[in-house]
Structures are given as structure tokens and as C-alpha cells.
Amino acid sequence: MRSLLIIGSGGHGRSVLDCALATGEYGEIVFASNEDEPTPVPGYEILDERKLALSGIRDRFDAVAVAIGDNRARLLKTRALLACGISLLPLVHPRAYVSPLASVGAGSVVLAGAVVNAFAEVGAGCIVNTCAVVEHECRLGDGVHLSPGAIVAGGSSVGEGSWLCANSVVSDHVGICPRVTVGAGGCVIHDISEPGVYVGVPVRKVGGLCAE
Numbered sequence: 001m002r003s004l005l006i007i008g009s010g011g012h013g014r015s016v017l018d019c020a021l022a023t024g025e026y027g028e029i030v031f032a033s034n035e036d037e038p039t040p041v042p043g044y045e046i047l048d049e050r051k052l053a054l055s056g057i058r059d060r061f062d063a064v065a066v067a068i069g070d071n072r073a074r075l076l077k078t079r080a081l082l083a084c085g086i087s088l089l090p091l092v093h094p095r096a097y098v099s100p101l102a103s104v105g106a107g108s109v110v111l112a113g114a115v116v117n118a119f120a121e122v123g124a125g126c127i128v129n130t131c132a133v134v135e136h137e138c139r140l141g142d143g144v145h146l147s148p149g150a151i152v153a154g155g156s157s158v159g160e161g162s163w164l165c166a167n168s169v170v171s172d173h174v175g176i177c178p179r180v181t182v183g184a185g186g187c188v189i190h191d192i193s194e195p196g197v198y199v200g201v202p203v204r205k206v207g208g209l210c211a212e
């Protein structure tokens with residue numbers, strides 16, 4: 001059985017834990033956090049990430065998952081680990097569907113009930129959360145987060161670091177630039193070319209950059 005280090009022990013870290021357990025592939029799962037007093041995860045050890053040497057990670061763990069909810073922080077950490085030669089496999093819940101014709105990048109997670117359909121391309125460090133859908137021929141840039149129930153319809157693209165909140169919808173063949181947040185339940189029917197926060201049906205811009 002393999003060992004897994006999950007970096008980040010917050011809400012997303014716990015979802016990643018559930019996904020890892022469901023795969024049945026890991027006999028040992030340990031968290032790492034950079035918080036002074038992380039909220040305990042019952043039954044699991046939380047290491048101080050700041051004291052972990054990269055060589056120690058490589059020696060002790062067979063696999064690493066970056067489970068930080070904030071898109072920018074997750075992508076930075078993902079890229080830093082990859083640059084140091086630590087391989088980050090995609091983690092796919094056994095009850096998600098990823099088409100064999102699709103690709104999912106390093107360190108991305110696809111959670112329960114999600115679908116990544118034919119010829120879709122999911123970048124590195126992405127979250128395709130519970131029951132989210134990436135339809136055929138869509139492209140998600142690196143560090144994108146599709147929250148639970150978000151749907152990206154066929155042929156659309158979502159730029160790096162963007163966040164589609166719960167139950168939001170992107171119509172087909174729409175292009176969204178990097179660093180866009182679409183609020184819960186929002187519907188995007190036209191291209192978005194300016195970073196910022198967009199809400200409503202159809203969406204309208206309500207703010208500048210939003211830290212997820």
C-alpha cells in the first residue's frame with residue numbers, strides 16, 4: 001500500500017482525504033499544514049509543513065496531493081513541487097467519470113460524481129469538485145476550481161486561476177479569461193475578457209479580483 005501526503009488540512013484537504021480513502025490505494029495518509037494551530041483532523045497526523053524538507057517528502061511518501069483551496073496558493077505550491085521533481089499525480093474519485101479521451105493535469109483532483117468528458121483538457125492543480133461537469137472539448141487552465149455542481153458546457157475554456165462557484169454554469173463555446181470568479185448560481189453566456197467577480201443570470205461584473 002502506498003503512502004500519501006496531503007498538503008493542506010482545511011475543508012478541501014478533508015475532501016481530498018475522502019477521495020484518497022475511496023481509491024483504496026493508500027495505506028498511510030498524513031497531512032501537512034503551515035498554520036500554527038491547524039484544526040485537528042480526527043485520526044490523522046498533521047505535520048508542520050514549514051519543517052518538511054523536500055528530500056524528506058520524497059523519501060517518506062509515495063504520493064503528494066496539494067489540497068489548498070485558494071487557487072493562487074495551490075498553483076504556486078503545485079508548481080514549486082513539480083519544479084523540485086516531486087511528481088503530483090491527478091487524484092480521481094472512483095465514482096467520478098473521466099473519459100479516457102480526456103486529460104487531467106498534474107496535481108488536479110476530480111471528486112465524487114464529477115464528469116470530465118471526451119477531449120476535455122484539465123490543467124495542473126485544478127479542483128473539479130463534487131458533481132461538477134467539464135463537458136467535451138473544454139479546456140481548464142492551471143489552478144482552476146469548479147465548485148460543487150458547476151457546469152462548463154461543451155467547447156468552452158476557463159482561464160488560469162479562475163473560480164466557478166457552486167452551481168454556476170458556463171454556456172457552450174464561451175471563453176473566460178484568467179482570474180475570473182463566477183458567483184454561486186451565476187450563468188455565463190458570453191466571453192469574459194476582464195478578470196473580476198461576476199454574479200447573476202446572466203452574469204454581470206460586481207467587483208475586482210476575489211481571493212478564493
Ligand SMILES: CC(C)(COP(=O)(O)OP(=O)(O)OC[C@H]1O[C@@H](n2cnc3c(N)ncnc32)[C@H](O)[C@@H]1OP(=O)(O)O)[C@@H](O)C(=O)NCCC(=O)NCCS
Nearest residue numbers: 129147148165166181182183184185197199200206207210
Ligand atoms: C462570488 C462570491 C465569491 C463573491 O463574494 P464577495 O466578493 O465577498 O462578494 P460580496 O458578498 O461582497 O457581494 C458583492 C455583490 O454581489 C452580490 N452577490 C454575491 N454573490 C452573489 C451570487 N452568488 N449571486 C448573486 N449575487 C451575488 C452581493 O449581493 C453583492 O451585491 P450588492 O453590492 O448589490 O449588495 C460569493 O458571493 C459566492 O458566490 N460564493 C460561493 C462560494 C462557493 O461556491 N463555495 C463553494 C466552495 S467548494
